Amino acid sequence: xxxxxxxxxxxxxxxxxxxxxxxxxxxxxxxxxxxxxxxxxxxxxxxxxxxxxxxxxxxxxxxxxxxxxxxxxxxxxxxxxxxxxxxxxxxxxxxxxxxxxxxxxxxxxxxxxxxxxxxxxxxxxxxxxxxxxxxxxxxxxxxxxxxxxxxxxxxxxxxxxxxxxxxxxxxxxxxxxxxxxxxxxxxxxxxxxxxxxxxxxxxxxxxxxxxxxxxxxxxxxxxxxxxxxxxxxxxxxxxxxxxxxxxxxxxx
Numbered sequence: 001x002x003x004x005x006x007x008x009x010x011x012x013x014x015x016x017x018x019x020x021x022x023x024x025x026x027x028x029x030x031x032x033x034x035x036x037x038x039x040x041x042x043x044x045x046x047x048x049x050x051x052x053x054x055x056x057x058x059x060x061x062x063x064x065x066x067x068x069x070x071x072x073x074x075x076x077x078x079x080x081x082x083x084x085x086x087x088x089x090x091x092x093x094x095x096x097x098x099x100x101x102x103x104x105x106x107x108x109x110x111x112x113x114x115x116x117x118x119x120x121x122x123x124x125x126x127x128x129x130x131x132x133x134x135x136x137x138x139x140x141x142x143x144x145x146x147x148x149x150x151x152x153x154x155x156x157x158x159x160x161x162x163x164x165x166x167x168x169x170x171x172x173x174x175x176x177x178x179x180x181x182x183x184x185x186x187x188x189x190x191x192x193x194x195x196x197x198x199x200x201x202x203x204x205x206x207x208x209x210x211x212x213x214x215x216x217x218x219x220x221x222x223x224x225x226x227x228x229x230x231x232x233x234x235x236x237x238x239x240x241x242x243x244x245x246x247x248x249x250x251x252x
């Protein structure tokens with residue numbers, strides 16, 4: 001099975017305007033993410049999908065492949081679905097969506113999600129990483145809880161699970177899982193996802209993965225045993241990312 005990675009990017013971020021073009025160690029953020037994913041050699045092809053010519057120009061100047069898409073999309077998955085439907089990408093079986101603001105994402109997350117789909121265990125998959133409980137109160141960090149079958153039970157910006165009684169049997173065995181911004185889909189599952197209407201849970205939490213979950217579509221979760229990736233959503237996030245970059249590159 002052939003794998004296509006699509007990195008959706010848009011300029012309309014509210015908290016960090018023009019986010020894909022903001023500089024991380026001297027290069028646009030979207031270019032750093034594309035470089036990171038491409039260097040992993042986990043996919044047959046990696047492309048950026050955007051609705052802005054300036055983003056496409058930046059990616060192409062760095063040697064990457066970029067596809068221009070509609071301005072009408074409200075989620076990254078909708079943008080990925082448009083790319084997957086293009087004739088030139090028709091022979092890719094597993095489609096992977098890597099968010100364009102996660103330059104520190106690890107290979108275990110991408111490979112884990114893709115493997116769950118390409119092995120036919122799930123038609124939709126994502127990834128998560130064990131994290132400390134102090135992320136619970138941070139609404140910018142998405143959490144996920146999973147069942148014994150490896151399926152996602154719920155995603156939230158709130159602290160889940162909530163430990164009511166720290167002395168209860170088993171409470172110390174449950175860890176918090178931080179969701180990682182990667183999704184893998186079969187073609188039919190991707191088409192079904194974007195055909196669904198937006199759900200109230202999705203609109204409330206501002207989490208697109210709650211749309212298929214609420215519709216009863218199983219989402220497998222690969223547990224990546226690596227430091228949770230840190231997305232870039234604010235000016236402070238970007239400053240921390242620039243401070244961390246050289247150490248990160250040296251340790252790869």
